[in-house]
Structures are given as structure tokens and as C-alpha cells.
Amino acid sequence: MPNNCTLPMRQALQISQGKYMPFTPFHMGPGIAVKALLQGSFSLMVFGWTQILMDIQPLIVMITGDGHLHGFSHTFIGGSLIAIISALSGKYLSEYGLYILSIDKLKQIKIRWWVAFISAFIGSFSHVLLDGIMHSDVEPFYPFTTNNVFLGYWSYSEIHKLCVYSGLVGAGFYFALNFYQNKSK
DSSP states (O other), X not given: OOTXXXXXXXXXXXHHTTSOOTTOGGGHHHHHHHHHHHGGGSOHHHHHHHHHHHXXXXXXXXXXXXXXXXXXXXXXXXXXXXXXXXXXXXXXXXXXHHHHHOSOTXXXXXXXXXXXXXXXXXXXXXXXXXXXXXXXXXXXXXXXOOOOTTTTSSOHHHHHHHHHHHHHHHHHHHHHHHHHHHHTO
């Protein structure tokens, strides 16, 4: 990669080479597994909304070339604030999305507040953890320490496999369980 590239140009080259991807879908794999385990006590839509909100700061840094790529949003304190925002906004956005996607418009799905908050916090904390394993600029325990104890715990390949396989197993378990529950009714 040329050394004279600006930060956004370098990151665009890295994206095109598959080295970095904003709003990665890999974060959804563990969320699908959690949905399979918790069923109605977890909102995959609020979880997904949280993943998007978590990566707004890195997106802004990539566009402007100014700032810390995985900054405050990728700390447990920042993730907690994002989880609160995500739960408050994601509950209503998810209910509206589920209404639009629903075949039976008379049967509205309501997400309970505690489900929205649990889903958002699982989303933000898992995001900090997964990115902390993969990215050297993540400082999960800032402002208490800039040390990232998660970095390199697993390789890129291992973490990607974990995310993909947890999503596949979770989806299989979720649909199998729903199939057998509906069959026994």
C-alpha cells in the first residue's frame, strides 16, 4: 500500500482488499445464537440496530480521516451509552419494522422494555469484545486503562469462524425449536 495515501484512501484500499469492513455482518452471528437461546427474551432487531450505532463513529473517522477509528464508542462506557440510546430508539424502530414485515397486520409484535435493554447491552458489549480481539486501537476499559486485554486472544480467522458458525448453529437451533413447537400445537 502506498505510504503517501491519506487515511481515508488507505482505509478504502484496505476495504477493497478485504482487510477492514465497516458495519461488518459478522457481529450478527453471536446475536443469532443468543436469539436461539433466549427466544422471545431477546430482540435480534434491537441487537442489529446496536451494531449499526456502534460503528457510526468509525464510519465518521473513515469518511473524514480525523479521529480515533475505534474510539470512545468501542469502550464499555461508550458501549453502555450506545446501548441506552439503542434500546430507547430501537424498541420503536424494531416494532415498526416487524409491523411492516408482518403478514398479519392485526397481530402486532411488542418488544418489552427489558428485552430491548438486554438486547442492546448484549449487542454493545459483544461488539466491544469482538472488536477488542481484532483491532489494536480498541481500548475497552478506557478511561481506567488503555490496555486491551482481549487483543489477539483469537486470530482473525478464528473469530470470523466463531461468528459464522455461531450464527449458523443458532439459526438451525432457532428454526428447529420453532418447528417442533408449532408442530406440537
